[in-house]
Amino acid sequence: MWLELMQHIKHVIDSHGTGFNVILGAMRPQAANIDANGVIMVIRGETTPGDNTIQSELQQELYIEVWGRNDDPDMNVGYEVIAKFEDTFEAIMNNLRNSCGRLVPEACILQDSGYQIIDIKCTSKVGDHDSVRPLIGTQYRFVARLINLNEETNGGIY
Incomplete structure (x- = not known):
C-alpha cells in the first residue's frame, strides 16, 4: 500500500505539468541532479494502525522534500526560488486533499x-537540514489516513 501511495502522489504531481523531477525515495541533494525545474523526493515514513472502530484504517507517514537550485550569491534569490516551488507543490497537495475529501475516485x-485515502494532511514543514547553497530545500511531513476497502484482509498485519 505505501508504495502505491507514493506512486500515486508522484503521478498527481507529474500530471500537473509543473516540470518537477519527482523521485521515489531519499537521495543526497548533491546527487539528485537538481536543476531550474526543481526536484521532489517522496520518502516512506512510518506505517501505523489507525482507528479500527470505523473500518480497517492505516496511517502512512511520508516525508516529501522539495528542492531547488540557484547559483546567485544573493541568498534572497534562492529563497524566492524555493518559495515559488513550495507554493506550486502546496497547491497540488491541497488539491489532492480536497479531491479525497470530495471522494473523487481517481484521486x-x-x-x-x-x-482509499480518506485524508492526507501536512503536519510539519521545515527548511531541509541538507540545504547547502546553491541547493535549497524544504521538508514536509504528511500523514495519510487510509481505509482498506477489502475488509477480508482486515488491514493486513494490523
Missing part, C-alpha cells in the same frame, strides 16, 4: 491495493 482510491 482517493489506490486501485491495486484497494485502499
Whole structure:
C-alpha cells in the first residue's frame, strides 16, 4: 500500500505539468541532479494502525522534500526560488486533499491495493537540514489516513 501511495502522489504531481523531477525515495541533494525545474523526493515514513472502530484504517507517514537550485550569491534569490516551488507543490497537495475529501475516485482510491485515502494532511514543514547553497530545500511531513476497502484482509498485519 505505501508504495502505491507514493506512486500515486508522484503521478498527481507529474500530471500537473509543473516540470518537477519527482523521485521515489531519499537521495543526497548533491546527487539528485537538481536543476531550474526543481526536484521532489517522496520518502516512506512510518506505517501505523489507525482507528479500527470505523473500518480497517492505516496511517502512512511520508516525508516529501522539495528542492531547488540557484547559483546567485544573493541568498534572497534562492529563497524566492524555493518559495515559488513550495507554493506550486502546496497547491497540488491541497488539491489532492480536497479531491479525497470530495471522494473523487481517481484521486482517493489506490486501485491495486484497494485502499482509499480518506485524508492526507501536512503536519510539519521545515527548511531541509541538507540545504547547502546553491541547493535549497524544504521538508514536509504528511500523514495519510487510509481505509482498506477489502475488509477480508482486515488491514493486513494490523
